[in-house]
Amino acid sequence: MKVALEASSLFFKNYTGIPFYCYNLYQGLSQLTDIDTVLAFRLKKKYTTHTHFHKDILQNPHYWHWQNLMFPRIRTNVVHSLHTPFLNKPGSLKVATVHDLAVHLPQHEGLTLATPYFKKKRLALFKSFHKHADCIITVSQATKRDFLKFFEFPEEKIHVVPLAPSLNFSKGKQDNAVLKDLGLREKSYFIAMGGV
Secondary structure (H helix, E strand, O other): OEEEEEOHHHHOOOOOHHHHHHHHHHHHHHOOOOOEEEEEEEOOOOOOOOOHHHHHHOOOOEEEEEOOEEEOOOOOOEEEEOOOOOOOOOOOEEEEEEOOOHHHOHHHOOOOOOOHHHHHHHHHHHHHHHHHOOEEEEOOHHHHHHHHHHOOOOHHHEEEOOOOOOOOOOOOOOHHHHHHHHOOOOOOOOOOOOOO
8 A cells, every 4th residue: 555645844944743743654654564655745946955854854755746746646545644735636545634723722812822824824724634635633532622613524534543652762860860950849840742
């Protein structure tokens, strides 16, 4: 089975949650022998600044796409849009991942979580998911509920797949030594993993 991951987010300026998810999903799928996984990148202005990471990424099997056309042309069984843009490739099962709808929720209306442009662009992306996706993955039950509040989509076609941690931990100082270095006491802090 050939799976194309829409991976344009790997060229975001900041390597945060969604590119990290995209890269790790690609790495995981690439280890499966019955799945031929390729990356798909939106064809736009030439990517002029390549870090070593980007150069390494482009060493992997990849294709460029303009809207729904892939270059060179390939047949895919599944196209998975991990963020933006939505890859609506005819003849393929279309999967999309929704990470959250936080910027659109009424309880966050007074907060400046995103610019009006970002909110508009993000809502347009979710509308394209709603209109064209064959199934949707959400990273939590809460995100699934939020998506269903905004869009009429068959609930049975939304699958909750929680994010997994990376297991690439390095051994360092013992917990107490780290807390002491940071001026913290045990159970006097919390860790927020989001970008906001």
